[in-house]
Amino acid sequence: MLDEIDEEFRHAGLDQAVALGNTPPIFDWLLTAFSFQGISDQVARNYMEKHGTASWSKMEASLRNSPSCPKLQTFPAYGGCRYDKGSFTCAEPDHIDACPVPRPHLRNGRLNQTAYSLFLFVRDIAGGDLIGWIDNQLEATTGLSDADLEAARQEALIGPLREVFGVADKVLTNALSWLMIGARNHRPVWFETGKAMLVIDTLVHNFLHRTGILEKCGVPHRYGPACYAEGGCAEIIRRAAGRIDARSFNPSFPEFFPRFVQHAIWRYCAADGLDLCNGNRIDDRAACQISYCYLFRICGRKPLKLE
Known part of the structure; x- marks a missing residue:
């Protein structure tokens, strides 16, 4: 990243x-x-x-x-x-x-x-x-x-x-977090801000729903403002980031790096990334059938259309 x-x-x-x-x-x-x-x-x-x-x-x-x-x-x-x-x-x-x-x-x-x-x-x-x-x-x-x-x-x-x-907030957060992180060598405070800025788009929200993570760890909700509310997607990712030492992936990362965790989820789903967990690959009227997915055996495989 x-x-x-x-x-x-x-x-x-x-x-x-x-x-x-x-x-x-x-x-x-x-x-x-x-x-x-x-x-x-x-x-x-x-x-x-x-x-x-x-x-x-x-x-x-x-x-x-x-x-x-x-x-x-x-x-x-x-x-x-x-x-x-x-x-x-x-x-x-x-x-x-x-x-x-x-x-x-x-x-x-x-x-x-x-x-x-x-x-x-x-x-x-x-x-x-x-x-x-x-x-x-x-x-x-x-x-x-x-x-x-x-x-x-x-x-x-x-x-x-x-x-x-x-x-809107999502567009601003996405651009500013990139800017804040990129300026880390000149503005350490910018980096401290950018590393915690989360962008919850439909890919990230739908991933948390399909896997069952949202149901088990947060408050089930539709995509939108609730993603940033108590028990929403952003809170789940921050809690997960608190249990992941990002330095194990890159020694130059900070230990607590929510933006990295969110970006990893996005890349797992995005067509420009691993292109696995998205609406082009999955018929959301039923449980996911992508058996070669890395997470298939532990995934909750929740149909999205029933949300």
Whole structure:
């Protein structure tokens, strides 16, 4: 996992950007990460390779002459832009012909809105210094226990960024945890935060259901907010991580590494990983019949459709 993160960091120049406090490469990488939501990674990647992406430098230049649209003046004012790529409409139609929001050739209008919303957040709320803002948000947190401190640090980052258009908690957590872990050589506190950030997607939730782990160790529930509630998927993974010394897999890992445990489950299920426990392989109207699965003999093999 660290090799994947480190390779991505080197390719995007993020290691140097974090070390030097250089916001634009971090911003560009986050926008790319946000572009993978709602569609397969391959389709999103192919589209960006063909049409390009939005970037800090181009967006900064597009706003330098103060566009006439009142929504582009400040981050708080940007809410309710409602730009739609297909119909070429928005909440301020009198200004759309001169508006910079439609110019990046992104996959849909929501991504255009996300790009400018994030830019205005970094410019106005973070003072143009995203790395410094992250440092300050983390330094200002306190907690009575390690778990409280981890939760406070995550909320200090995720909470304000929820106001950015088009990015839900799962998307933010996934991108930020990667960023936090990748910056470990320059920002140890970032790593302490990132290693505890869990992303419960449908693959992870369905794995815990199919195996019977959710029924035996937590509170059975449908996929959604309950995954993060008491007795939910995230709590189960944290409890499991507390019984797994991650250093046995890699000496450079911390002993307690919930994100690694969650990522291992995801890779076990994902088509880009071991491609075993997923809806393409299993008819979820009945118990799993993949007898060559490594876990077959100890798996609860719970039909998902009865959930």
